[in-house]
Amino acid sequence: MSELNTQSPLSLKSLxxxxxxxxxxxxxxxxSALGVTQPAISRLLAAFEEHVGFALFYREKSRLFPTDExxxxxxxxxxxxxxxxxxxxxxxxxxxxxxxxxxxxxxxSFIAGPLADVVADFLRQHPRVNIxxxxxxxxxxxxxxxxxxxxxxxxxxPENHPGLRVEPMLKSHTMCALSPAHPLATRSYIxxxxxxxxxxxxxxxxxxxxxxxxxxxxxxxxxxKVKLETHTVAIACTFAxxxxxxxxxxxxxxxxxxxxxxxxxxxxxxxxxxxGFITSAHAPMSRLSQAFFEHCQRAFSDMQAGYLAxx
Amino acid sequence: MSELNTQSPLSLKSLxxxxxxxxxxxxxxxxSALGVTQPAISRLLAAFEEHVGFALFYREKSRLFPTDExxxxxxxxxxxxxxxxxxxxxxxxxxxxxxxxxxxxxxxSFIAGPLADVVADFLRQHPRVNIxxxxxxxxxxxxxxxxxxxxxxxxxxPENHPGLRVEPMLKSHTMCALSPAHPLATRSYIxxxxxxxxxxxxxxxxxxxxxxxxxxxxxxxxxxKVKLETHTVAIACTFAxxxxxxxxxxxxxxxxxxxxxxxxxxxxxxxxxxxGFITSAHAPMSRLSQAFFEHCQRAFSDMQAGYLAxx
DNA sequence: ATCAACCCATTACATTTTGTTATCAATATG
DNA sequence: CATATTGATAACAAAATGTAATGGGTTGAT
Numbered sequence: 001m002s003e004l005n006t007q008s009p010l011s012l013k014s015l016x017x018x019x020x021x022x023x024x025x026x027x028x029x030x031x032s033a034l035g036v037t038q039p040a041i042s043r044l045l046a047a048f049e050e051h052v053g054f055a056l057f058y059r060e061k062s063r064l065f066p067t068d069e070x071x072x073x074x075x076x077x078x079x080x081x082x083x084x085x086x087x088x089x090x091x092x093x094x095x096x097x098x099x100x101x102x103x104x105x106x107x108x109s110f111i112a113g114p115l116a117d118v119v120a121d122f123l124r125q126h127p128r129v130n131i132x133x134x135x136x137x138x139x140x141x142x143x144x145x146x147x148x149x150x151x152x153x154x155x156x157x158p159e160n161h162p163g164l165r166v167e168p169m170l171k172s173h174t175m176c177a178l179s180p181a182h183p184l185a186t187r188s189y190i191x192x193x194x195x196x197x198x199x200x201x202x203x204x205x206x207x208x209x210x211x212x213x214x215x216x217x218x219x220x221x222x223x224x225k226v227k228l229e230t231h232t233v234a235i236a237c238t239f240a241x242x243x244x245x246x247x248x249x250x251x252x253x254x255x256x257x258x259x260x261x262x263x264x265x266x267x268x269x270x271x272x273x274x275x276g277f278i279t280s281a282h283a284p285m286s287r288l289s290q291a292f293f294e295h296c297q298r299a300f301s302d303m304q305a306g307y308l309a310x311x
Numbered sequence: 312m313s314e315l316n317t318q319s320p321l322s323l324k325s326l327x328x329x330x331x332x333x334x335x336x337x338x339x340x341x342x343s344a345l346g347v348t349q350p351a352i353s354r355l356l357a358a359f360e361e362h363v364g365f366a367l368f369y370r371e372k373s374r375l376f377p378t379d380e381x382x383x384x385x386x387x388x389x390x391x392x393x394x395x396x397x398x399x400x401x402x403x404x405x406x407x408x409x410x411x412x413x414x415x416x417x418x419x420s421f422i423a424g425p426l427a428d429v430v431a432d433f434l435r436q437h438p439r440v441n442i443x444x445x446x447x448x449x450x451x452x453x454x455x456x457x458x459x460x461x462x463x464x465x466x467x468x469p470e471n472h473p474g475l476r477v478e479p480m481l482k483s484h485t486m487c488a489l490s491p492a493h494p495l496a497t498r499s500y501i502x503x504x505x506x507x508x509x510x511x512x513x514x515x516x517x518x519x520x521x522x523x524x525x526x527x528x529x530x531x532x533x534x535x536k537v538k539l540e541t542h543t544v545a546i547a548c549t550f551a552x553x554x555x556x557x558x559x560x561x562x563x564x565x566x567x568x569x570x571x572x573x574x575x576x577x578x579x580x581x582x583x584x585x586x587g588f589i590t591s592a593h594a595p596m597s598r599l600s601q602a603f604f605e606h607c608q609r610a611f612s613d614m615q616a617g618y619l620a621x622x
Numbered sequence: 623a624t625c626a627a628c629c630c631a632t633t634a635c636a637t638t639t640t641g642t643t644a645t646c647a648a649t650a651t652g
Numbered sequence: 653c654a655t656a657t658t659g660a661t662a663a664c665a666a667a668a669t670g671t672a673a674t675g676g677g678t679t680g681a682t
Contacts, residue, residue, distance in 0.1 A: 041659095062660090087388055100379070283376065324669075
């Protein structure tokens with residue numbers, strides 16, 4: 001009698017042949033179902049029978065009839081083949097970046113502002129992707145992305161952390177936000193000198209963009225009268241709206257607050273805010289991060305084009 | 312970038328290599344774990360990467376680091392490989408006949424009598440085998456086994472149904488069962504002539520064995536005085552025990568009822584009951600039926616040896 | 623800096639698996 | 653009886669899978 005032979009290796013093709021024979025009822029039909037010739041099926045079946053160590057079909061009247069043992073194995077074989085098919089399916093989903101988890105860190109006002117629609121679009125295009133979107137201090141955002149606690153993030157440039165890969169993503173002008181009731185509201189733009197003696201609403205104390213503003217005033221020899229200092233664009237705009245002073249803000253972030261009670265006028269000299277897309281330099285971007293990155297590039301370059309056209 | 316390629320086939324070896332690399336952390340270690348050389352692993356990995364269409368590891372400092380995608384696939388790959396291992400395991404169990412369902416049909420008195428211990432032993436030796444054990448009329452038992460509604464059965468010989476494979480299994484003498492209070496109870500055996508005028512308890516009207524008994528009386532020109540006719544040995548013995556008459560029974564089946572109130576004495580002339588093991592002639596025996604058949608052969612030949620020694 | 627010890631990729635080649643076509647024997651069909 | 657169908661097998665082509673040998677890169681100890 002045949003011997004139990006754990007040596008002869010199992011192959012997916014044998015399993016596929018076996019399944020096809022059971023399902024179609026004959027080796028010939030199985031062959032055409034799998035798109036191969038009948039002798040190939042015969043041999044794959046023989047190989048599988050050798051692996052399991054006993055006959056799976058009895059040959060009678062030159063037909064194949066499954067034995068009880070074959071039927072007992074069939075269920076298990078089907079499960080395994082379905083597993084293999086799931087691998088391919090999952091791979092395809094991963095390839096299409098339409099499956100997975102994406103952890104993004106970005107400044108709060110960035111999330112509330114320009115990123116909101118971009119992320120919403122991305123989620124609509126990739127329905128089975130989940131996103132976690134959090135705000136952290138720039139310092140911890142940097143670290144999280146660098147050692148991959150987060151997949152990617154947005155951060156104000158310049159950025160030169162050695163563990164980060166930085167892609168410039170978005171530029172925005174600096175604007176003055178003020179109430180229509182403010183004396184300067186009639187201007188078409190506002191220069192530093194105009195702000196002499198005016199109440200100022202500033203944010204981001206200690207950040208690079210704030211230092212640049214301080215510098216501009218210093219160079220223009222205009223003393224700053226900082227009435228209110230805060231950390232979010234929303235709050236700065238809220239007070240500007242109440243005519244408490246002139247807020248100097250990032251255009252992109254402030255746009256959503258502009259309405260009949262809040263004007264945004266260009267600030268001169270030109271001062272550019274720039275945001276970058278960051279990922280860990282220690283590993284290549286995951287396919288999903290890559291897809292999100294490309295989506296952002298498209299979305300922001302469209303946004304940018306519309307934005308610059310208004311100038 | 313790489314393209315999604317559904318063509319390149321998936322192989323278990325690639326999956327094994329992939330799993331081993333993830334588990335061991337390096338291609339070299341995976342190679343020794345799988346007992347192949349490192350280049351083989353490198354190529355199997357490359358093949359799997361080609362199948363899924365994207366990189367599964369990033370190569371840095373001449374090491375392999377799994378990407379997020381690889382980790383996402385890993386779970387699914389493991390499940391599939393475990394499925395494949397379950398196939399081999401199940402095959403081994405089937406090979407050892409220690410897994411499965413066995414449907415047996417046999418006469419009621421046969422189940423209660425000689426078969427009981429044999430089946431119990433078989434179940435003890437194959438703990439994961441399940442047995443269904445039923446009684447049917449000889450006619451329907453034949454049919455059930457022939458077209459495989461039952462896997463195997465026991466039937467009184469001779470048997471020549473064309474759809475059955477018959478293996479003689481067990482022989483038994485014919486005995487007279489009678490009360491110790493019966494006048495014939497002092498004999499060491501009983502001849503047909505002794506039974507002239509005696510009340511008889513007979514069974515199996517119309518069956519082959521009954522025809523033989525009728526024939527013996529006819530040839531000996533002894534008229535039969537059938538007091539009671541029934542269909543089970545148990546009932547025949549019950550009445551013999553109450554001294555209602557002499558029962559003519561199959562020794563093997565009646566033994567269990569013999570006690571201080573029931574004697575079993577050989578009947579002369581010698582009349583042999585024979586039982587056979589039947590399976591369908593349309594299909595080979597399943598491995599489990601085969602195992603059970605061989606078990607029965609051993610068990611009954613042992614039983615037979617002990618039995619004949621008492622004569 | 624140099625050297626040995628690794629790691630992985632690649633090449634060149636052997637072996638095994640998997641495919642093909644061309645048969646054949648057995649069986650069903652008209 | 654001729655014919656078609658089924659599965660097994662042989663002979664051979666192609667592909668997958670294995671090997672040894674080698675090279676480039678990193679690491680760590682000297």
